[in-house]
Amino acid sequence: MKKTGLTRWVVLGLLVGLLALMLAPIALAVINAVKTAADYAARGPMALPRSFDLSGLRDFWSHVNFPLKLWNSLLLSGCAAVFGVLLSLLNAYAIGIGRVRAGRGILVLILMGIMIPQESLVYPLYYLTKSVGLFDSLWSVIIIFTVLQAAFGTYLLASVLSEFPRELLEAARVDGANRWQILWQVVFPILRPTLAVLATFFFIWTWNEFLLPLVLLASNDHQTISVAMGVLSGQYVSDPTTTAAAALLGILPTLIFFLIFQRTLTRGITVGAVK
Numbered sequence: 001m002k003k004t005g006l007t008r009w010v011v012l013g014l015l016v017g018l019l020a021l022m023l024a025p026i027a028l029a030v031i032n033a034v035k036t037a038a039d040y041a042a043r044g045p046m047a048l049p050r051s052f053d054l055s056g057l058r059d060f061w062s063h064v065n066f067p068l069k070l071w072n073s074l075l076l077s078g079c080a081a082v083f084g085v086l087l088s089l090l091n092a093y094a095i096g097i098g099r100v101r102a103g104r105g106i107l108v109l110i111l112m113g114i115m116i117p118q119e120s121l122v123y124p125l126y127y128l129t130k131s132v133g134l135f136d137s138l139w140s141v142i143i144i145f146t147v148l149q150a151a152f153g154t155y156l157l158a159s160v161l162s163e164f165p166r167e168l169l170e171a172a173r174v175d176g177a178n179r180w181q182i183l184w185q186v187v188f189p190i191l192r193p194t195l196a197v198l199a200t201f202f203f204i205w206t207w208n209e210f211l212l213p214l215v216l217l218a219s220n221d222h223q224t225i226s227v228a229m230g231v232l233s234g235q236y237v238s239d240p241t242t243t244a245a246a247a248l249l250g251i252l253p254t255l256i257f258f259l260i261f262q263r264t265l266t267r268g269i270t271v272g273a274v275k
Helices: 002-033 037-043 055-064 066-097 103-115 118-131 138-161 166-174 179-207 211-216 225-230 240-260 262-271
Strands: none
Touching: 002 055, 002 240, 037 240, 055 066, 055 240, 066 103, 066 138, 066 179, 066 225, 066 240, 103 138, 118 138, 118 211, 138 179, 138 211, 166 179, 179 240, 211 225, 225 240, 240 262
């Protein structure tokens, strides 16, 4: 019993230490975002601020037009998450339950698509968006991320649906339900927690994307928060307080989103599996 209690305290200590390491960058961003440039230069990044100064936050907010960048990021991430989950569900339903021909081969192709480095897709996607007249459009990036995220979602949900209880499907068919009704009235309610988790991850992954939005969204009015943080003008790059403010404002929306949906994540992980 004593050994078990000691093990629990050791595990708890390790988890607390890991949590402290994860929160350290956020704490540094908060501390340095409210410092003055002179205070930072005199005492360094680790010292607590002597005064509460919001000039760095105001400079970044006004310089990049933060409300517009926030809306662009929310629209891009939200649409990519919703459409990605919907496309994943339809694909996985066809492969896992519909038993389409060459389903395993399709999954192998999807896995190959997941393993392709994103950098190798930049030029083909740039050329394609130029060709169809969608360059510098948020919808082009939404479509691209929907497909990219759906590749992972399709593989995950197809694996789940391949083990879906056939008794439920047969009972629905006996009651006269067609395939569309089976999907939305039988499969969807059971997979709802898993789909919520998938949508949350898709949202956060898309929010943090930098390379493709940087290349495909040329105008300032269409840029996202991650791009705005990466293309600060030279005078702001040399200002550590403004850089810290940019990092803080970039982190806060995803942190708030995660705190709001943390219960959904926990419930989806614990009950989302199909028995």
